[in-house]
Structures are given as structure tokens and as C-alpha cells.
Amino acid sequence: MAAFTFELVSPEKILFSGDVEQVVVPGTEGDFAVLKDHAPVMSALRPGVLSYTDTKGTIETVFIRGGFVDATASLLTVLADQAIRVADMSEAAFTAEVELATTLLGAASTDEGKRLAAERLAQIEALRSTLAH
Amino acid sequence: MPSLKDLRNRITSVKATQKITKAMQMVAAAKLRRAQAAAEAARPYALRMNAMLANIAESVAGTPSAPALLAGTGNDKTHLLVVCTAERGLCGAFNSSIARLARDKANALIAEGKTVKIVCVGKKGNDILKRLFSKYIIEFVDLRAVRYIGFENADQIGRSIIARFEAGEFDVCTLFYSRFKSVIQQFPTALQIVPAIIPEKPEGVVTTAAYEYEPDEVEILSSLLPRNISMQVFSALLENAASEQGARMSAMDSATRNAGDMIKKQTIKYNRSRQAMITKELIEIISGAEAL
Numbered sequence: 001m002a003a004f005t006f007e008l009v010s011p012e013k014i015l016f017s018g019d020v021e022q023v024v025v026p027g028t029e030g031d032f033a034v035l036k037d038h039a040p041v042m043s044a045l046r047p048g049v050l051s052y053t054d055t056k057g058t059i060e061t062v063f064i065r066g067g068f069v070d071a072t073a074s075l076l077t078v079l080a081d082q083a084i085r086v087a088d089m090s091e092a093a094f095t096a097e098v099e100l101a102t103t104l105l106g107a108a109s110t111d112e113g114k115r116l117a118a119e120r121l122a123q124i125e126a127l128r129s130t131l132a133h
Numbered sequence: 134m135p136s137l138k139d140l141r142n143r144i145t146s147v148k149a150t151q152k153i154t155k156a157m158q159m160v161a162a163a164k165l166r167r168a169q170a171a172a173e174a175a176r177p178y179a180l181r182m183n184a185m186l187a188n189i190a191e192s193v194a195g196t197p198s199a200p201a202l203l204a205g206t207g208n209d210k211t212h213l214l215v216v217c218t219a220e221r222g223l224c225g226a227f228n229s230s231i232a233r234l235a236r237d238k239a240n241a242l243i244a245e246g247k248t249v250k251i252v253c254v255g256k257k258g259n260d261i262l263k264r265l266f267s268k269y270i271i272e273f274v275d276l277r278a279v280r281y282i283g284f285e286n287a288d289q290i291g292r293s294i295i296a297r298f299e300a301g302e303f304d305v306c307t308l309f310y311s312r313f314k315s316v317i318q319q320f321p322t323a324l325q326i327v328p329a330i331i332p333e334k335p336e337g338v339v340t341t342a343a344y345e346y347e348p349d350e351v352e353i354l355s356s357l358l359p360r361n362i363s364m365q366v367f368s369a370l371l372e373n374a375a376s377e378q379g380a381r382m383s384a385m386d387s388a389t390r391n392a393g394d395m396i397k398k399q400t401i402k403y404n405r406s407r408q409a410m411i412t413k414e415l416i417e418i419i420s421g422a423e424a425l
Contacts, residue, residue: 011175012284039343
């Protein structure tokens with residue numbers, strides 16, 4: 001597979017910059033995978049897990065708390081609101097995320113907001129249980 | 134004519150002061166390194182966000198659906214000035230030069246008959262501006278408890294700015310901070326953040342004709358713009374932190390040097406008067422012996 005450049009940036013620092021073969025990003029309208037020569041796309045991201053396959057074929061997963069993605073044929077930029085490598089995520093970080101999602105769920109006034117918050121909570125819980133094993 | 138004891142006391146006290154300023158200089162140097170690294174680490178995100186914003190704004194510009202944060206409210210009657218300064222003093226002209234810039238701007242706006250509202254971030258700016266503009270200050274953000282500025286701090290300020298904008302409290306918002314260039318050069322800067330100024334496209338970036346937007350341009354833009362405001366506040370705070378430490382470092386450096394000069398002068402004076410006293414005593418003894 002052909003490689004292209006991928007950059008993962010959070011306000012505090014650059015988390016990853018280099019060549020990758022495939023990136024799966026959690027877009028607001030659904031997850032999508034980006035390969036080389038992708039049509040130019042700009043999308044908002046929802047909180048979730050982003051994964052990328054580097055040139056050696058290893059898959060890395062990163063938890064991001066929303067953000068934006070900008071894809072062109074040769075460059076994919078992800079601006080994450082906050083990004084933590086799933087491997088580095090501590091129990092405390094999970095608890096904080098779960099708490100945040102729960103408060104959002106409680107505060108949501110519309111059906112749409114409730115659905116999004118519930119989805120977010122479910123996703124974090126799922127991620128936590130996969131990691132616990 | 135001060136006595137020898139007075140002179141000795143004065144020298145000791147200047148020496149103690151010199152030790153303090155020297156220590157403060159070294160602390161500022163260590164903090165500066167950290168602050169500078171943090172400011173530099175935040176730059177890539179801001180750069181890329183600008184590129185995205187430039188791209189997307191181009192496709193929305195001119196359409197009636199452009200969000201108010203980008204297009205403005207259509208008039209400029211009420212101005213909000215967000216003045217970011219340090220929490221501590223003893224850093225040269227750092228705080229006063231930012232406050233002066235904000236003060237001049239506020240005076241100019243008031244003279245034009247506009248309404249001015251001020252949000253102070255940082256205690257020192259608040260102290261200075263309170264004297265002249267206490268009735269215009271609507272909020273004071275205290276960051277004294279924050280050791281290292283994180284994005285959340287900036288995000289909070291950004292959100293409150295947006296909430297005020299949505300409530301129709303102001304039309305134009307300007308951010309005041311000090312841009313860090315080097316230890317001896319910091320530039321007080323005024324940056325308009327609402328309505329957003331769309332950055333020029335960086336050279337060499339070819340406009341790709343057909344971008345696809347998910348969900349759509351306007352929706353992305355309406356979440357990108359608030360994010361951009363928070364980011365601008367964040368980088369202003371980081372630049373400020375670096376500038377503050379830089380300013381403090383050079384201020385404390387010259388204070389240490391001044392103390393050194395003063396010690397030298399006082400020591401010469403002390404030695405002279407000690408010598409004069411010995412000579413006087415000798416003359417007294419000799420003339421006494423001669424009189425016999």
C-alpha cells in the first residue's frame with residue numbers, strides 16, 4: 001500500500017507526524033478510513049478512537065475528544081481537542097471521561113443531544129472494557 | 134555624614150537585595166525555558182487551524198449563511214477589550230506596556246463615541262486599568278492558582294467571550310497581549326478576534342477545487358470558529374507567559390547589576406571614611422605629643 005503523510009496535532013503539541021498507510025477517523029457522520037489519494041474532505045470529529053497503520057503495518061490507537069480533520073490527496077491533518085494514546089490512558093483518565101460524558105448526558109436537553117451523549121458514554125465504556133482484558 | 138556603622142549596615146542590606154534579585158533572575162530564566170517550549174509547541178496547531186479556516190472561509194465568504202462570528206454583527210458600536218497581563222509584578226515594563234496599549238485604544242474608542250467593555254485576565258492589568266476604567270471592567274479572570282497554563286484555562290475564557298457575543302453584549306472583540314520575540318524584545322500586541330480575521334493563505338498552497346464538507350461548510354465553520362477563538366486566547370496566554378519571564382529576567386539582571394554598582398560605591402565611601410578617621414586619630418595623638 002502507498003504511504004501518505006499524517007499529522008495528529010493537539011493544542012499542546014504534535015502527537016504524530018509521519019508516513020502512514022491508513023487512518024480511521026471518527027467523523028461526526030460516522031467513522032471513515034483514509035488511504036492515499038483520498039478526495040479532499042473536511043469533517044468535524046466526535047469523541048472516539050482514531051487508529052492509524054504505519055508503514056511497518058503496526059496499528060496505533062489514540063483517543064480523541066472531538067476535533068477536525070482535513071484530508072487532501074497527500075496530507076491528512078487531524079486537529080484534536082485533546083488526544084491521548086489509548087495505551088497511555090490511565091484508569092483515572094477513563095473515569096474522568098466517563099464522568100464528563102455522564103454530565104453531558106444529564107445536561108442534554110434535546111433528543112439529538114441525548115443520543116450523542118449516550119453514544120459517547122457507551123463508546124468510552126466499551127473502550128475501557130476492551131483494555132481491561 | 135553617616136557613621137561607619139551606618140555605612141556597613143547599608144552595604145549589607147544592598148548585598149541581601151542583590152542576592153534576592155539574582156535568585157529571581159535565575160528562577161525566571163528556568164521558567165522562561167519552559168514557557169518558551171510551551172509557546173512553541175502550540176504553534177503547529179494554530180498554523181494548521183489557520184490553514185483550515187482560510188480554506189473553509191473562502192467557500193462560505195459572501196454567502197448570507199456565514200456565521201456572525203466570521204461576518205460580524207453588521208455594526209461596531211460596542212467593543213470588548215480582553216487584556217491579558219501577568220499575575221505578578223517585578224518584570225519591568227511588561228504589564229504597564231500592555232495596559233498602556235489597551236488604555237490608548239479604549240480612550241480612542243470612547244472619544245469616537247463607542248461603548249467599551251473590558252475583560253481583564255491577570256491581576257496586574259486589572260490593578261492598572263481599574264484606576265481609569267473601573268466602570269467599564271465587566272469581568273476579571275484570575276489565573277493566580279494556575280501554575281502552567283493549559284488549554285482548558287484558555288477554553289474557559291474563549292467560551293465566556295462567545296457566550297457574551299451570542300448574548301449580543303458586544304460587536305467587536307480585541308485581544309491584548311505581549312508577543313514574545315526574545316528575552317529583551319516583547320511586543321505589546323492588539324489582535325482582533327471577533328469578527329474573525331481570515332488569515333491569508335500560506336504561499337504555495339494550491340486551492341483544491343472541490344472540497345467535500347461533512348456535515349457541511351456552515352456547520353463545520355460554526356464549531357471551528359469558537360475553537361479558533363479559544364486557540365487564539367491560548368496562544369496569547371502562552372506568549373504572555375514567555376514574555377513575562379523574559380521581561381522579568383532582564384529586569385532582574387539590571388537590578389542585580391545596579392546593586393553591584395551601589396555596593397562598589399558604598400564600599401569606597403566606607404573605606405575612605407575609615408581611613409579619614411584613622412588619620413584624624415593619628416593627628417590628634419601626634420599633636421598631643423608635640424604639645425608636651
